[in-house]
Amino acid sequence: MSDTMRYVISRIITTVLVLFGAMLVLFSLTLFVPGDPARVLLGPRASPEALQALSERMGLDLPIYAQVGRFFGNVLRGDLGVDVISGRPILNMVMDVLPYTIALTFAAIGIAVAIGVPLGCYAATHPNTVGDRITAVISVGFIAIPNFVVAIYLVLIFSIWLNWFPVLGVSRTGGFWDQLVRLVLPATSLALGWIGYIARLVRSSLLEVLNENFIRTSRAYGISENRIVYKYALKNAAIPTVAILGLGVGRLLGGAIFAEIIFARPGIGSLIYAAINTRNYPVVQAGVLVVVFLFVVTNLLVDLSYSKLDPRMSRRGGTGGRMP
Amino acid sequence: MSNAPPSLLTVRDLSVSFATTRGEAKVLRGVSLDMARGQIVGVVGESGSGKSTLATALLRLMPGNLLRMTGEMALDGTDLLTLSPARMRALRGARISMIFQDPMSALNPVFSIRTLMTDVQRAKTPGASRAQMHARAVAMLDKVGIPDAAERIRDYPHQFSGGMRQRIMIAMALLTEPDLLIADEPTTALDVTIEAQIVRLLEALRDNTGVSILFISHSLGLVAELCDQVVVMYAGTVVESGPADALFARPAHPYTQALLACEQSTRDQSDAKLVVIPGEVPDLTRVPTGCIFAGRCAHVMPECRAQVPALRSAGPGHRAACFLVQAPSQPPEAAP
Numbered sequence: 001m002s003d004t005m006r007y008v009i010s011r012i013i014t015t016v017l018v019l020f021g022a023m024l025v026l027f028s029l030t031l032f033v034p035g036d037p038a039r040v041l042l043g044p045r046a047s048p049e050a051l052q053a054l055s056e057r058m059g060l061d062l063p064i065y066a067q068v069g070r071f072f073g074n075v076l077r078g079d080l081g082v083d084v085i086s087g088r089p090i091l092n093m094v095m096d097v098l099p100y101t102i103a104l105t106f107a108a109i110g111i112a113v114a115i116g117v118p119l120g121c122y123a124a125t126h127p128n129t130v131g132d133r134i135t136a137v138i139s140v141g142f143i144a145i146p147n148f149v150v151a152i153y154l155v156l157i158f159s160i161w162l163n164w165f166p167v168l169g170v171s172r173t174g175g176f177w178d179q180l181v182r183l184v185l186p187a188t189s190l191a192l193g194w195i196g197y198i199a200r201l202v203r204s205s206l207l208e209v210l211n212e213n214f215i216r217t218s219r220a221y222g223i224s225e226n227r228i229v230y231k232y233a234l235k236n237a238a239i240p241t242v243a244i245l246g247l248g249v250g251r252l253l254g255g256a257i258f259a260e261i262i263f264a265r266p267g268i269g270s271l272i273y274a275a276i277n278t279r280n281y282p283v284v285q286a287g288v289l290v291v292v293f294l295f296v297v298t299n300l301l302v303d304l305s306y307s308k309l310d311p312r313m314s315r316r317g318g319t320g321g322r323m324p
Numbered sequence: 325m326s327n328a329p330p331s332l333l334t335v336r337d338l339s340v341s342f343a344t345t346r347g348e349a350k351v352l353r354g355v356s357l358d359m360a361r362g363q364i365v366g367v368v369g370e371s372g373s374g375k376s377t378l379a380t381a382l383l384r385l386m387p388g389n390l391l392r393m394t395g396e397m398a399l400d401g402t403d404l405l406t407l408s409p410a411r412m413r414a415l416r417g418a419r420i421s422m423i424f425q426d427p428m429s430a431l432n433p434v435f436s437i438r439t440l441m442t443d444v445q446r447a448k449t450p451g452a453s454r455a456q457m458h459a460r461a462v463a464m465l466d467k468v469g470i471p472d473a474a475e476r477i478r479d480y481p482h483q484f485s486g487g488m489r490q491r492i493m494i495a496m497a498l499l500t501e502p503d504l505l506i507a508d509e510p511t512t513a514l515d516v517t518i519e520a521q522i523v524r525l526l527e528a529l530r531d532n533t534g535v536s537i538l539f540i541s542h543s544l545g546l547v548a549e550l551c552d553q554v555v556v557m558y559a560g561t562v563v564e565s566g567p568a569d570a571l572f573a574r575p576a577h578p579y580t581q582a583l584l585a586c587e588q589s590t591r592d593q594s595d596a597k598l599v600v601i602p603g604e605v606p607d608l609t610r611v612p613t614g615c616i617f618a619g620r621c622a623h624v625m626p627e628c629r630a631q632v633p634a635l636r637s638a639g640p641g642h643r644a645a646c647f648l649v650q651a652p653s654q655p656p657e658a659a660p
Contacts, residue, residue: 213429213430214430214433216385217431217432218432219383220422220497221417221447223443224413236433310433312433
């Protein structure tokens with residue numbers, strides 16, 4: 001077995017362990033909820049018969065270890081339970097809103113990369129100039145302003161005053177273009193902070209790489225400065241940025257709540273938020289579990305992508321022994 | 325000094341200074357150097373003697389704190405000092421190339437050898453196809469002794485040993501057929517057996533391709549073995565220069581003599597005391613008046629502290645900057 005395979009397998013095992021831990025924590029939620037979850041769900045005026053029936057359906061009368069087993073068994077089969085209020089399978093509810101969240105996340109990260117990376121490159125190639133200072137102020141400003149404040153201002157300026165973009169919602173039936181237009185403001189509001197992070201990170205890692213000996217080698221061989229910065233140095237500087245992007249995608253998948261609420265978009269965030277408001281713990285559990293799952297899987301993919309960026313990461317050094 | 329071969333590289337009175345927190349550091353002061361085509365010229369000196377600065381100055385790859393750079397540097401009549409940045413970049417690689425001290429850190433770790441070697445050619449031979457550049461790169465790797473070059477060109481730098489990486493650097497530097505190869509301590513990071521192989525490789529490449537090599541080293545033994553001409557540097561100045569055999573047979577400058585004694589004492593494995601040159605390299609932000617070596621010289625005289633000795637002839641083509649120097653072959657003139 002090659003070192004690369006061993007690395008992949010060990011990372012997958014870690015990922016599975018993290019997921020099991022998350023499931024245990026989420027299961028414990030039902031134990032710590034004050035009162036009987038069935039009563040919380042059905043409200044104070046529920047009949048004893050209805051309570052009894054729901055408790056049995058939720059398995060609350062079983063001993064704890066049996067409840068744990070049931071919960072894990074169900075999750076592993078892809079059964080996240082049935083929502084008591086709407087009577088729909090929770091998995092379907094999650095899957096209905098997931099595409100909106102994923103689209104929002106990738107739009108936000110896409111904007112952040114498209115603006116943050118060039119800003120960082122500019123700052124790194126013009127260190128300590130006025131332009132560098134300005135990008136620093138912009139970046140730190142973007143990081144410091146909470147995204148819900150940005151969201152409110154974006155709505156105010158671009159939707160209400162300028163009337164360039166629709167105020168709220170997603171177009172559930174509309175075409176691709178309509179979907180895209182309604183994505184602009186929420187994605188921008190989420191992207192700003194990440195633009196700042198990425199610009200700062202790209203600047204510092206690029207500056208560090210540009211001082212490396214191998215950059216001087218490239219200069220000595222007459223390689224053009226653009227190729228040196230945007231090819232030779234940027235690939236070396238990419239790893240910390242990709243690591244942050246992995247975290248960003250994971251965070252936004254579960255944490256786009258503000259943007260989803262302010263722009264009245266369906267999504268995992270607003271689903272969980274609504275479920276918390278109605279004390280609908282099974283939906284909270286399932287929603288958080290899906291978020292954790294996506295977060296962990298994203299970071300697994302990011303980790304595995306390092307070996308593409310830096311061949312030393314795959315740790316098969318020495319001479320010879322190339323893989324076909 | 326008669327019928328000297330046409331000069332490839334001429335350096336006249338080159339001075340370089342850097343801004344430091346302690347003031348202006350005059351790292352090179354009045355360095356002059358001549359190199360004929362096809363020659364291997366050695367530049368020797370301790371750390372801090374300015375030999376690496378000389379190398380980077382020739383390519384104008386100076387760090388950002390460069391304060392002043394004056395004098396003349398010409399390659400084949402092209403003035404290197406006044407060349408525009410774009411023309412200088414075009415000249416790097418194409419006419420002057422360089423290999424560096426630490427082959428571990430001097431190759432970009434995240435690109436394959438093929439990518440690195442293709443890009444070096446792309447800038448210089450715009451018309452060449454990808455396949456042509458690939459073939460040339462493989463041929464060059466083969467020439468510098470990388471076994472199985474056609475396969476291994478796909479590998480990354482970390483998959484090669486230090487000696488192999490230095491060979492790869494040499495191959496990259498020679499891909500564009502430069503006239504001058506600057507080798508800045510190319511074997512310092514390698515062990516002795518590999519060092520000998522690299523030195524032999526450089527020699528063979530000079531014989532086969534006619535490339536001139538400026539070989540920078542702190543090892544007199546290595547320079548004696550490889551070089552035609554030697555330049556000894558101390559604290560930013562040239563203290564002695566001349567043909568290798570004459571210079572090593574009759575070192576004229578007290579510094580060169582001391583350096584040779586040090587190296588011989590480390591080479592003799594006897595328990596005899598290690599010879600060291602007392603004192604330290606002077607602080608180049610406060611260059612003393614007089615001979616730069618006066619503070620450490622065993623033969624120092626009052627005039628050494630008052631005035632800088634000019635380079636004097638110590639034999640055919642052999643010159644040293646010391647008041648004690650007398651040309652051995654010349655009859656004493658006007659002796660009282």
